[in-house]
Amino acid sequence: MGNCLGSSAKVDTAQSSHVTYASGVSKVSSRTSRSSAPSTLTIPSFSEESNSSSLPTPRTEGEILSSPNLKPFSFAELKNATRNFRPDSLLGEGGFGFVFKGWIDENTFTAAKPGSGMVVAVKKLKPEGFQGHKEWLTEVNYLGQLHHPNLVKLIGYCLEGENRLLVYEFMPKGSLENHLFRRGPQPLSWAVRMKVAIGAARGLSFLHDAKSQVIYRDFKASNILLDADFNAKLSDFGLAKAGPTGDRTHVSTQVMGTHGYAAPEYVATGRLTAKSDVYSFGVVLLELLSGRRAVDKTKVGVEQNLVDWAKPYLGDKRKLFRIMDTKLEGQYPQKGAYTAATLAMQCLNNEAKLRPKMADVLATLEQLEAPKNSAALPQPEQHLFSVTHRKSPMRQHRSSLNPPPSASPLRSHRQSPRVH
Ligand SMILES: Nc1ncnc2c1ncn2[C@@H]1O[C@H](COP(=O)(O)OP(=O)(O)OP(=O)(O)O)[C@@H](O)[C@H]1O
Ligand SMILES: [Mg+2]
DSSP states (O other): OOOEESOOOOOOSTTOOOOOOOSSOEEOOOOOOOOOOOSOOOOOOOOSTTOOSOOOOOOOHHHHHTOTTOEEOOHHHHHHHTTTTOGGGEEEEETTEEEEEEEEOTTTOOBOOTTSSEEEEEEEEOOOOHHHHHHHHHHHHHHHHOOOTTBOOEEEEEEETTEEEEEEEOOTTOBHHHHHHSSSSOOOOHHHHHHHHHHHHHHHHHHHSTTTOEEOOOOSGGGEEEOTTOOEEEOOOTTOEEOOOTTOOOEEOOOOSBTTTSOHHHHHHOEEOHHHHHHHHHHHHHHHHHOOOSBOTTSOGGGGBHHHHHHHHHTOTTTGGGGSOGGGTTOSOHHHHHHHHHHHHHHTOSSGGGSOOHHHHHHHHHHHHSHHHHTTTTSOOOOOSOOOOOOOOOOOEEOBSOOOTTSOSSOOOEEOOOOO
């Protein structure tokens, strides 16, 4: 099957009349099974410095798969590492497949006995044909080259017959989505929410900076993974795209992403810029403030869409408490919450150009963490509101904005059940 990496599919939605150009099309060689892995492999430590120049694009499939940073695993190795993909090793499920916990030897990267060696997360893609392969390869391409403390580390992959797997560092606290919306875990404190926002903003700023120039395109709570100390790392680079180059202002592309997070102008026109990610960041910031999902079909009317519901309160100091997460029980600094809400509002500006850059978003959030603010954190603030009746939010409905040619990009939601 022919395949293009770094190219975009034709926009073929009702809303978009743009003809997509391929920003550096590379013909990808036919799929090859690469199970002849070296027995040892060194993963370079995270470094922003290592990306001293822009990512070389485009690369052929062969080039992508021979990245020196990535270990090619055989299917048998990953079967052993996950105890034959046993259900009790299941960490979660997303739209593209299941994620299992596995163990590998930290030196040789061969399968290790459960409980010994290094823990990894193994994502096993459902056989999804062309789109699945393209996104799998895009992820290998980007994570094979980009290294940063706020991006999840890809250790290796497996491409064997129809099997496509990805092996990541294990993130012990799972996704932000689990913590924010699911019953059970301790509610996240204000300080942890801001820490997560800052980590995620660092990851996005790194992607957007002049060296990388990557648009992430799928920024959402389920793609923000958390380590043991709640350091945030972005995962899922299957939709990432090279940003516009030269005097181009945007790239035109098929509308992909997740309902509720995607920027309105991108959904309407397929024109993608780094500011589309900034919008999605604003949505996640709102989720952190409110504890509500971007889209919640269990609610009625305007409350189904978090942005529509929350926007009128964001710029009003006296009304802001109405949208704040009741699970915080008032334990947040009013000034800090107002600053974060104002920032969210700026990120959610319908005019993409007026949204701040991620570097500015990060600077504002870092100010919130500055000592003078954090000193005030332990003191409970005045309980500003009466506890509202709030049902625990149901599972999130998510959709890939990846419609069949004639459908609206905002088609029905994709249910993604998960197991933890
Ligand atoms: N590296 C990892 N370490 C620990 N858990 C992980 C890791 N990667 C994924 N998971 C778990 O698996 C779940 C599913 O992840 P996955 O990326 O497949 O789907 P998703 O992000 O929920 O949805 P989507 O398919 O839309 O991206 C995550 O929510 C998380 O709980
Ligand atoms: Mg994901």
